[in-house]
Amino acid sequence: MTHPLRPAKPRPGDRMAVLSPSSGLPGLFPMPYELGLRRLHDDFGMETVEYPTTRKMGATPQQRAADIHAAFADPTIRAVIATIGGDDQITVLPHLDADVLRADPKPFFGYSDNTNLLLFLRELGIVSYHGCSVMVELGRPGAMHPSTADSFRAALFTSGPYELTPSSSYGDVNRPWDDPRTFDSEPETEPGDGWSWHNGDQVVEGIGWGGSLEIISWLLMADRAVRAPETYAGNVLFLETTEEMPRADEVYRILRNMGERGLLRQFSALLMGRAKSWSFEQPLGPQERERFRRQQREAVLRALDEYAPGTMAVFDVDLGHTDPQLVIPVGGAIRVDGPARRITVTY
Template sequence: MYRADPEDSGNLIRMLAYPDKPGPGAKVAILSPGAGLPEIFPAPYELGLTRLREDFDLVPVEYPTTRRLGSSPAARAGDVNAAFADPSIGAVLTSIGGDDQIKVLRHLDPDVLRAHPKPFFGISDNTNLCNYLWNLGIVSYYGGTIMTLFGRGGAMNAQAAEAVRAALFTHDTYELRPAQAYSDVDRDWNDPASTAGEPELFTGEGWRWHGPRRTVTGPSWGGCLEVLDWNLRVGTHIQEAAAYDGCVLFLETSEELPDANYVYRVLMCMGERGLLQRFGAAIMGRPKAWSLDDQRPPDRKAAYVAAQQEAVLKAFAEYNPDIPLVLNVDIGHTDPQLVVPYGGTVTVDATTGRITVRY
């Protein structure tokens, strides 16, 4: 492990350590600490494993709850503890997210995770584990899920594949780029043909920049807004506000399509807590505006995105108006699924319109 170079990342109050990376041929753990959806949707899962083997030259190792839906929080935590403790495992990747991983955290062994740090990849419900590792001083990776990024229908998104490859194997500095084409329309995994064709793509409209034109570098913190809301309510896994001084906040919303009022209120509560004011820059993911349960036409999608982004701008105008804020970044639940180092060094350069990360 090594810590981020303060020469590169400014006067940071909190410095997290980057785990060592695996090499070609390494074993990697495949876990389901959120939901064991590979049991009922094997097609995208198996496709993701195949690409991990053939395109990335890695050896996936499954654990007892990886394909078992409804496993207890203690059992899922046991797999996490075992994967981190195993010296033959070079990284830990998640199959998918879920909706109750916060219950897993109490069963984790922080001494094991701290003593045997590994690159951990996941989004959505895995915000819980990324934040847990952040509190232990370990950089993790927001992105890289097996069933969505690796198991994407048709082919891996080239932009996402490039980012996850860099995040898996290097500690390089990497520039995130606006997507020329994106999707937020899911394939129905109940359909056996879902892995054959690519998702419907839409023309990317670029990032939206707000706030002062300056450059901010700091360790990142954030994840899925709805999951962070759980952590804020429970409180156990949230530090004192000063721990986030100078960090780059990154947030995105899920396929549950939270409305603009909810998004504003979560940010409002972060502000009233004195937390939102601590960040030196903020990145907001492209809002996912379509789901299998709510298949919205283009006009409703556009209205939803506009309302959410106005809610975000309203909250930051009230609580932290003098920082660079960029919207529409492809992180989280939309495609391409770019990778952000959770706790790693991120530079938001509003003078040139660039975002760079250190993997």
């Protein structure tokens, strides 16, 4: 990706496609979804446009691909955003027409299972944006987190450098979407410890590649949207783990396999998102969550020490499934300044 194509940014008042390329959860949980739609309109000035599968659970891969094509082919649509993630977007990729997506590229926002589409677009040379879903970040109870809103606004409407900053507090404990009381107040947060730097004596700049670690492992197994390792020489890798909360040994094994493939050593730096350490299936207590995050960091460092010992890494960046969330350009420039402890992305 030597000459990335940055789609033209929309303006307030433009039409924005709202798609469910993975799961149709808006049909099951309308409260966070409708709240997210209202904020897109009221706070960001976007006119939202839904498609046949946006609220449909169980839509086929072909139907979801058709919605993606329709959104990109419509000249009045100037940006696209995913409602939420899921677990089978990889089955949509074979049905996508690259020529349709290239003909009128648009900024696409999503994360988690949307790593599939983000990296597919990147392989077409199109810059896209890892972050901000309608149901989670825009549908956050009480109010959008100011850091999330500022990053999303900058990525949506502006071009140029944007400095990421560590959040003074964060949260990853959720409340049920089917309880109206959930939306009466903002989620609880706890103090943040800032970023943790490894080999932070370097200054590097490269094109961003990455997403949710579990999804990348599936893409590698299916040989989808991933090129030869040397293609990514000098790129900046960013990774985060999902609410499925993979164990530290599983995180290590995925990275080990990336190392065995010759992929891990290609990247000039790694930005590792703060680990999601709570879910409804694994409601860990405070000490257990701290231990979970520490063990994941140790697993990542173990893999780096074995396969990319000179690579700079920054841990606990707010770029994934925790709150707040910063938008990362997939295919856009990322500058990591270790001595100054600064990270700057180009939207």
